[in-house]
Amino acid sequence: MKRGVFGIMTAVLVALTLLMGSGVAAAKEIKAGFIYVSPVGDAGWSKAHDDGRKAIDALDGVETTFVESVSEGPDSERVLTQMARRGHNLIFATSFGFMDSVLKVAAQHPDVVFMHCSGYKQAENVGTYFGRMYQPRYLAGMVAGAMTESNILGYVAAFPIPEVIRGINAFTLGAQAVNPDVQVRVVWSSTWYDPALEKEAANSLLDVGADVIAMHQDSPGPQVAAEERGVYSVGYNTDMSAFAPKAHLTAPIWNWAEIYKHVIQQVQDGTWTSESIWWGLDRGLVDLAPFGPMVPQEVQDQVLAKKEEIRSGATDVFVGPVLDQQGEVRIAEGVQATDEEMLSMDWFVRGVVGSTR
Structure with a gap:
């Protein structure tokens, strides 16, 4: 009799467990x-x-x-x-x-x-x-700074909001780290996605001597312009090398x-x-796309070494001294910018040619 009662209780418990399990699964x-x-x-x-x-x-x-x-x-x-x-x-x-x-x-x-x-x-x-997309943007800037011959990098940018300004600054600092003579010229498209207009903006930068085009856009328009003009490009968001295989150096990408x-x-x-x-x-949220075959191995090695330093926390991008366009110290020597300062960034670093408005 005890075994019978025990069997009934076990069956009830199993049924309740299944019902409760079903309820939990539905709630999730x-x-x-x-x-x-x-x-x-x-x-x-x-x-x-x-x-x-x-x-x-x-x-x-x-x-x-x-x-x-x-x-x-x-x-x-x-x-x-x-x-x-x-x-x-x-x-x-x-x-x-x-x-x-x-x-x-x-x-x-x-x-x-x-x-x-x-x-x-x-x-x-x-x-x-x-x-923290500014991290791989800095690395992409290193690549661009190493590959330019004119020392003029073009940057097709969407809107002058802190996110975009921060990215331009990081890219410029990365380029300057390997090429102190480089300058970054910025054109605002006032678009997130307009392939024709963004391609036109890239061409305007190529017309003033830029031989590497970077971008903060959703379309591959600037990449296509670079490919057609026989110069280099740096993408954004995804690996866009398929759109400009002869131009694409690398890209800051999202996961x-x-x-x-x-x-x-x-x-x-x-x-x-x-x-x-x-x-x-x-x-692993942000990363750098694979290098194009035109990027020398020594440049790749240098960039990957810096990537590991940033990834490990040994260093970061906005560590002073960092000067603005007017030569004023915005981040003091040895000081790392706070998240609040980076998230509200509304000024360009020295070496950027363009306005934040």
């Missing part, structure tokens, strides 16, 4: 939405994010959707609202200009977790994330899957809290 199901400012076929920013989305879409208990080519402003608010209403419990907004829309929609949907890329405003259900897996795990575990994520080379 993630429906993640992504909104992109440009098409996923841009070969750049949105493609890099979408590669990260695909990585988490393959995880158990995760379903993802995305909307591409979403304009910053009211249109992004509409898309975010639709995602929240259609059952997404996690939403990634992947452009700086989505920031205010994210905050507004998040306040109306407190049960949804929102993650905003490159922003600085947070709420109880809104976190931010970005990467967004590292952050997306991290956030998914936290939401599934119920441990997510609002935070500001800013990872670098040490976490």
Whole structure:
């Protein structure tokens, strides 16, 4: 009789365990939405994010959707609202200009977790994330500085916001580290994704003597211009060597899957809290694309040695003395810029030709 009672109790416990297990699994199901400012076929920013989305879409208990080519402003608010209403419990907004829309929609949907890329405003259900892209930009600058013959590097830039200014400065410091005579000329395109306009901007820099073109754009337009003119280029976001195989030296690139897996795990575990994520080379979020065959081995070795120094924390990019365009000391000798100083950077280093406005 005892054995019979024991068997019944065991069966009940097993059934309860299965029911509880089923409940836990259901609670951890993630429906993640992504909104992109440009098409996923841009070969750049949105493609890099979408590669990260695909990585988490393959995880158990995760379903993802995305909307591409979403304009910053009211249109992004509409898309975010639709995602929240259609059952997404996690939403990634992947452009700086989505920031205010994210905050507004998040306040109306407190049960949804929102993650905003490159922003600085947070709420109880809104976190931010970005990467220390200035680190591989410095390394790319080293390559460009070593490869130029005219000592003029061209930089096609999107908008004069701290993220972009910081990248231009890091690129310039890297170039100056191997070539003190180099200058970086900047042209603002006021676009994130406009291949024709960005190619035209690159050509304007080539017309004034630049023989290496760098960029903060989503399209390979500047790379194509460099290829057509027989000079070198440095990409951004992804390895764009296929678009300019004879020009492409390297590129600072993203691996967004590292952050997306991290956030998914936290939401599934119920441990997510609002935070500001800013990872670098040490976490694998940012990196340097493979070198083009035209980059000499000694240059590659020098750049990779510096990469390891930065990755290990032995050094970093914005360590003084760093002077601005007017020759004023902005970062004192031996002092490392704080995160706050880097995140609010609105000035150019000495050697940059152009305005921050």
